[in-house]
Ligand SMILES: O=P(O)(O)OC[C@H]1O[C@](O)(COP(=O)(O)O)[C@@H](O)[C@@H]1O
């Protein structure tokens with residue numbers, strides 16, 4: 001992954017975030033997502049590369065999403081695999097709430113595990129606790145191991161968990177252990193990255209969220225030297241054993257078989273992301289703990305992007321001011337309106 005190409009990817013999440021922002025607070029998460037997808041696709045196709053989406057929002061029949069297997073780029077140049085989440089926090093964008101961002105990761109041909117869009121149990125820690133996690137052990141035991149490695153008391157540990165009903169019990173248990181729980185309504189990509197940033201105050205992220213988000217986050221975790229373990233879980237095991245959920249789960253299992261990935265088995269970080277020669281880019285849509293949100297005044301917009309190169313572990317924070325009326329690419333019509 002050459003350096004010049006790395007910078008190009010920051011322009012893609014910038015455009016997708018700006019497109020999403022046009023739908024801020026309008027209560028329509030699909031419209032916001034559509035706009036981000038269109039901007040992302042348009043910008044991806046302007047890059048000189050032989051690109052393929054390996055982690056996306058769905059299958060070919062679910063267009064207009066950036067679908068798994070979609071070819072992007074000019075078709076010439078480097079072979080690049082791309083994992084995208086045009087908006088992590090579609091609901092936050094639609095409701096004008098914090099912590100929505102646009103994110104992607106790119107690497108060489110076989111860099112990313114080809115996880116379909118399903119649920120994934122995730123356990124993430126920063127570089128200081130690398131090697132201390134084991135998803136086969138109870139979460140309480142993981143917490144004790146991490147605390148002792150960090151030289152912290154339980155009361156000094158901060159753990160981020162998605163605030164979903166399925167996590168109510170684990171959140172209560174952690175709090176009973178004296179742990180500080182940061183329960184976030186959505187957006188576990190940002191939460192995962194926060195665990196691994198040198199200035200971050202989050203010691204661990206735990207919980208069940210989206211698998212695409214898991215693989216995208218794993219790219220940043222690998223680039224930053226953190227650690228993660230994960231497990232793909234079919235829908236009926238997360239959302240209730242109904243006929244409908246079992247039907248969805250059957251399709252998920254089939255997709256896993258086609259892609260050669262195992263469900264209900266612990267996956268290591270190295271299995272999720274096989275190489276650290278990668279790029280991770282995230283641009284804030286609404287104000288967040290990881291990156292600032294967009295500020296817009298008429299034709300002027302500012303963005304903050306976190307761009308990480310795995311090889312060198314360089315962490316860039318790019319603050320951009322966009323004069324939207326001077327952008328010549330037609331995709332900015334989406335954004336100006
Ligand atoms: O909302 P669910 O079904 O519990 O799924 C959790 C997932 O949804 C999110 O909170 C938001 O994701 P989207 O905005 O892409 O839908 C993710 O960060 C998380 O992994």
Ligand SMILES: [Mn+2]
Pocket residue numbers: 085087088089210213
């Ligand atoms: Mn998402």
